[in-house]
Amino acid sequence: MSIKYRKPKGTRDLMLLEMERWQWCESKWREVLARFGYGEIRTPSFESTSLFTRSVGSGTDIVDKEMYTFESKGGESFSLRPEATASVVRAYLENGLTRQPGTVKFYYMGPMFRYDRPQAGRYRQFHQVGVEAIGSSSPVLDAEVVRCATSLFEAVGADDLTVQVNSIGCENCRPSYVDDLRSWAQGKKDEFCDTCVSRVESNPLRLFDCKNEGCQKLLADFKPISEALCDDCKDHHTQFCDTLDALSVRYENDDSLVRGLDYYTRTTFEISAGSGLRQSALCGGGRYDYLIGQCGGPTTPAVGFSAGVERIVRHLYNQEYDHQRSRQSIVDVFVVCMNRQAQQFALQHADKLRSVCRVEIDTTDRGVKAQMKAAVSRESSVVLIVGDDEINNNQFQMKNMETGQQLPVSNEDLIAAVQEVLAK
């Protein structure tokens, strides 16, 4: 068969058994997020390009080479969202929530878009579940956000996780550290790898991201950022860690944890799967105390995270595709029809059953035997059979699939009779 259309590279069709898994996860997560006091927010899938370039930061891979950017007919530049934090911040400001008392807590679930080369656990359209807690600078909130993330994983049975935390300082202490790092690294350009050399100018902190052993050995000579933090940042990080301890969240400090987005301040964290998977990062987040101010709002502290749904599901089931024939949805009542007249009779009279249970009316024109097999595979408890005899007598044959018992049931008694069987 030659198929005319194919899905765009790096996208997926989500259905059948896998869709059921997603829905199960999503319902668990909504429950947890509500218990942490988060309300859902749904923002547009695309925004003004400048929102992302200014917040995520030019110089990051995400905005430099991974955005789906297009021009509207009015000549304005838009981009599909590569992440959600910028959109949430924009919505927070645009809807006047700055005057909302207390901490504003939003969660989101939805598709994000990045023009990457697809790979295991990496897609061009992927899904994130995440939170943003806006309005508090307390390190206790940082810890609560991390705890919320681990609760999300626990809720769906994901264990074997590693939580890494770090602090990358604030505008008082980070700039001088970055300057020191840059001038130190400039003197050793010959010894770093090519990508590191370009980072020395654009974003020196990212040097710590490099997996090249030679680069890491060089960096070992330079003081880690934890030793360069100002007193306020040190206190913040200490209280953050103390609170995690009090919550019994297991974590490790990692000086090299520098995230790929520009807007983070102080706390950054990442949660990854312990198994040998390549794309092991399941969740990343941190504090961003200047972003809202940069977007034109009042200086407002905030913290959040976002987790990759595809990666979590893969971690849970250790596979992302079901090659087994996936089942169709389960029904309570399956109606076997002998012919087209019977189909019409069935829809007309069994329709009322749909107010109390799940009903499938078979309109495939295949034989009774095949329809009965379909009833079994749909796990129906009751089969109704309609042919010319039943139409003439205004009734259905009702078969209890568990006991095999079958009797005629008049239209008037149908709901009661079906419910009696389903109740058992």
Place this chain on the structure above:
RNA sequence: GUGGAUGUAGCUCAGUCGGCAGAGCCCCUGGUUGUGGUCCAGGUGGUCGUGGGUUCAAGUCCCAUCAUCCACCCCA
């Protein structure tokens, strides 16, 4: 952007030295006028990813191209 592997039925895959396109599962029909996961018999379904080349002959060899997967990179 760079490198590697793989493309044969709806799905999972065989296909030898170049010689008629295959199996299992699924699906449909019958065995049972209108009744089940088992059993038996039969059947539908293929541009062998696509385009060229070599050859009497190409799923098989060569070239190109596309797609998918994997890795680098980056991240979720």
